[in-house]
Amino acid sequence: MKATWKHHEDNKALDAKERAELPTSVYAFPDKRKEPLNNASHVRNAIARFDQVKDVTDHEREQAFANIKAAAKHYGVDMIETDWHNLGKKPHTTNPKHKNSA
Numbered sequence: 001m002k003a004t005w006k007h008h009e010d011n012k013a014l015d016a017k018e019r020a021e022l023p024t025s026v027y028a029f030p031d032k033r034k035e036p037l038n039n040a041s042h043v044r045n046a047i048a049r050f051d052q053v054k055d056v057t058d059h060e061r062e063q064a065f066a067n068i069k070a071a072a073k074h075y076g077v078d079m080i081e082t083d084w085h086n087l088g089k090k091p092h093t094t095n096p097k098h099k100n101s102a
Contacts (some may be wrong), residue, residue: 004030005067007074008038028064028071029056035064037071044077050087 006025028035028046035046065084072079
């Protein structure tokens with residue numbers, strides 16, 4: 001799937017008003033305006049919280065994954081996952097409470 005993400009000129013931390021003013025193309029989930037990808041920190045958060053995003057379809061997840069990959073490449077964030085199904089399957093922290101109980 002082709003990414004719809006586009007770099008936004010301002011990559012600082014955002015307050016609620018600034019976040020609301022971001023273009024849709026800055027979000028991992030553009031139709032839902034979820035997970036802004038305006039800097040490396042937000043890209044890492046989107047990767048870590050991908051499986052926590054609610055009320056989105058598999059198609060929207062596929063689109064978001066393409067957007068996250070594009071933003072990760074732009075901001076120099078290393079991303080080992082090759083498919084959106086891989087996100088959330090492994091803990092992204094060393095906290096033992098986050099380990100899967102499979």
